[in-house]
Amino acid sequence: MRIRSLLLLVTTVIFVPGFLAAVMAVQKVREGERTAAINGLRETVRASALLVDVEIQRSIGALTALAQSDSLREGDLHAFYEQARGANRPPHVWTLLFDEDGNQLLNTLEPLGTRLPSVAKERVQQVLDGGEPVVSDLLVGPVSGKLLTSVYVPTKAWNGKRYVVAHAYALEHWRATALQVENGSAATIGVIDRTGRFISRNVNADDTLGKPARAELVAAAASASEGLIRHQTLEGVDAYDAFTHSEKTGWTVAVAMPVSTVERSAIQAVQWLAVSGLLALGAGLLAAYYLGRTFMQVIDQASRAALAVGVGQAPDLGPTRLVEVNTLYDALAGAGRLLTQERQSREAAERERERLLARETALRETAERENTAKDQFLALLGHELRNPLAAISGATAVLSHQRSTPEAREKFLGIIQRQNRHLSHIVNDLLDVSRLMSGKIVLESRRLNLADWVTSCADALRTTEKAAGHKITVQADDVWVLGDGVRIEQIVNNLVFNSLKCSPAGSEVRITVRAEGDDAVLTVQDDGVGIGADLLPHIFEPFVQGPPPPGRMSSGLGIGLALVKQLVALHGGEVQAYSAGPGQGATFTVKLPRAEAGTLPGQRLPAPGAGARRVLLVEDDRDAMAAMSELLRLMGHEVVTARTRDEALAALDAQPVDLALLDIGLPVHDGYAVATELRNRAGSRTLPLIALTGYGREADRARALAAGFDAHLSKPVDPDLLARTIEQATAAKPPA
Known part of the structure; x- marks a missing residue:
């Protein structure tokens, strides 16, 4: 049998059953696509109903909070x-x-x-x-x-x-939330209330909203929780209409798709099958004719190429009735074994390479994520600590200067004390990084005169290195707010430092404080590089920075203004930025709710003898014990000291005390164990206990209260807070 005759026979045998199978497959595809389209319609209507439910649930949540x-x-x-x-x-x-x-x-x-x-x-x-x-x-x-x-x-x-x-x-x-259709989609989506009227519809909305839906759709929706009908839409379009009900509202959500759209791809598939079948038949006949004429040449060339490949194990090829093909098989036998081995080796190497590549990629992505998280944490830590340290450094420089006056010493000593409390506040926040990064900062609010705090901040900032070569002016009217003084200072510091950073040497930064209606308004204005229109909407986003002044390197990580926005929002206010454009300077305006005028709590210790108590101080660090003992004596208290659990119990047996201050990190027996033991002793069950410790997390506070402490104070403790805590803890107890 000649090859040409065999090819014609093979073409006929393959084409006829293949074409019949294709016809059956197209029919199945047609049915499957129709089913898939209808299922997609059902999914779309469920998704639309879910959008309605989510919107209603969101509203219920907000209203419940208001209630x-x-x-x-x-x-x-x-x-x-x-x-x-x-x-x-x-x-x-x-x-x-x-x-x-x-x-x-x-x-x-x-x-x-x-x-x-x-x-x-x-x-x-x-x-x-x-x-x-x-x-x-x-x-x-x-x-x-x-x-x-x-x-x-x-x-x-x-x-x-x-x-x-x-x-x-x-x-x-x-219309904006419930009608979720792709651009160009022929679907009609409607939301129908329980009386059968349209609440929303994406087609002819102006003519149909508030009007009744088709009666057959309303009847079908009334008899079933969900379903599918085929009917004429209000526009007279023959369509499949899937419907379901919103669980939160009882409304009907319906999505209609024209029948022609649903079955369009199936009709096209039939047309393509007919055309492709004719083309395939013609191509097969032509291929059989031309391949038969050239096949002998191909066999001869393939035989010579295969014999040149080399020797090896040949594939298991059985004999055929074609002399030419048998010759080709004999020639390929030697090369087949070698090619098989080479292919297997290459596949094994490729699998190993892909495995190593996947492992390397996963490790690199993990390292990048960890590095990014580390950089963000360190950036935030450095920025949070740098501002108070700068103020302390400037105040220390003034105190150490030989020409500083007693008034200046008292003033800048107050700055150091205030910034020290600032650092303590920041450390308490940074101990729980996840709480800070998610914006969970707790304010310690009180009435304060915004003008006094801003003026004090400006005085401290003038002594810093960043303010060198600049002029900081303040025009402040008395206006009272309810706020956290530490965070107010942080807002002012960040805004002023931002203006200093973006202003050329010798320029002026102007700070004003005034009352405006129900708001206290703080503005910081500079003549620096300004803010472009494209950057202005994003200026308060984390890690967003404008260009530095000419001739100056960029500094900072772009988190200062983001922190300002967060802190202002926590105070119930708002912050805005304005700039006429690059080179035109910038103005930052902070508006905070005004409060009734009050007095600013001082930083002085209580007068000696006022509410004097006998206090047991248990602290293993000698320096900390000395400093705290002296502070308590200045408050007018009598102090009994102990460094361990045994010394503390011996001191209690020797003489009664009104209060015990316990450090948690004691040797052998920690403060929790000592507190538990004191609560179980007959003579100290009602003794007020205060934990004075460097462990400042919320979990540490909860553990201290569970161990029997009445209060928990984190080191370094604010003297005013310590005095108030002692007074509250011993208010109902006469001095020993």
Whole structure:
């Protein structure tokens, strides 16, 4: 048999059953694609319903938080109005408050105090009786005059009064959140309330919102939790329409897809099959004709090439009826073995290379992540510590100068004491890195005169190396705020240092403090390099920096302004940056809520003899014991010292004391064990115990309280805080 005849026979035998199989496969594909498209439609409608549920749950969470507001509990509608505005998602979601008679007490769509219409008392009573959140169907807002939906959440009874807080959703909000379709998609998505009217629809929305949906869709949705129907849409399009229900609202979410779109790919597949079948048949016949003529030449060439490859184990090739092919097999037998061995060796080497590469990649990614985390931590640590250290360094330089006056010494000694407390505050935050990186910084707020603190900060900054060659001017009016003085200093330091860094030598940095309405306004203005329009929206993001002044290297890691924004927000304020452009300088404005005027707590120790107590100090470090003993004596207390557990017990047996200060890190028996033993002794069960320790984490504080301590103070302790803690711990006990 000639090769040409065999090729024609093979072509025919292969093509006919293959074509028939392809026809069957296309039919299966057609059915499968239709099923997949419908399943995709169902998934889309479930996802859309989930979006509605997530949106409602988000609103319920925000309203639940408002329902527990202290301002609402105290009846302070002004404060509650501001909290309610913070829960808004403008411009299409706003907050309302109703009393139990259905009267609108406030509506963040209108200023507080505006006369508001009442709503049906039955709706509010339904929410209060049920005690659970309620979601409305479509209704017309009496204030906005628009179609909207509402979410109602009841409150507890505060002073005998019950309220209902609510979110009103304009229909534009549902269009933006519930209609999730890809660009160019032919799908029609609609949200239908329980009365059968459209809340949201992405096709012909202006004509269909608030109007009834197709009756067959409403009927199908009423009889099943989810399903699929084929019907005509409002536009007259034949479509598959999948529907389901929102669990939170009971609304129906429906997604319709034209039938032509669903079955388009299957029709195209049939057309391509017919064309490709004809082309394949023609190509097979031509190939058989031409290959038969040239196959002999190919065999001869392949035989000569295979014999040149070399000798080796040949593949197991059986004899054929074709003399030419048998000749080719004989020639390839020797080369086959060698090629097989080479291929196996190459595959083994490739697998080993891929394994090593994957391992190396994983190790490198792990190292990069760890290195990035380390760099961020070290950058934050260095930046947090550098500012107070600079102020301490400047104040120390003034104190050590021969020409410094007693007034200057007292003033800058106060700076050192304040910055020392600042460092202690920072160390307490950095002990729990995860808490600091997630923004969980606790403020120690009190009333303070912002002008005094800013002026004091400026005085300290003028002595630093960064301020050399610059002029810092302060114009401050008295204005009181409720804030953490350490964090206020940190805000001022970061803003001023940022201006100094971005300003040329000899330029002026201007600081002003003034009252503006209900706000205390702090501004820091410079004539430096300015901020470009592209950088200005991102200036308060971590690790974002502008260009340095000409001729100066860039410094810092770009976290100072990010910290300013976080700290200002913790104080309930806001910070903004303005610049006319590069080279035009920059102005940073901080607005903090004003507080009533008060007095700034001093840093002096209590007068000797005022509330004097006999104090047992247990401390194993001699220097720490000496310093703390002297501090307690200056406060007017009598001090009994001990370095170990045995010395402490002996001191208690020798004479009674009013209070015990215990270090946790004692030798042999730590402070926890000593506290537990004292609580079990008959003579010291009620003795006030204060832990004075370098362990400052929240877990250490909890452990100390569990061991029997009445209070936990972290080293170095603020003298005022120590005095207050001793006074509180011994308030109900007469001196020994």
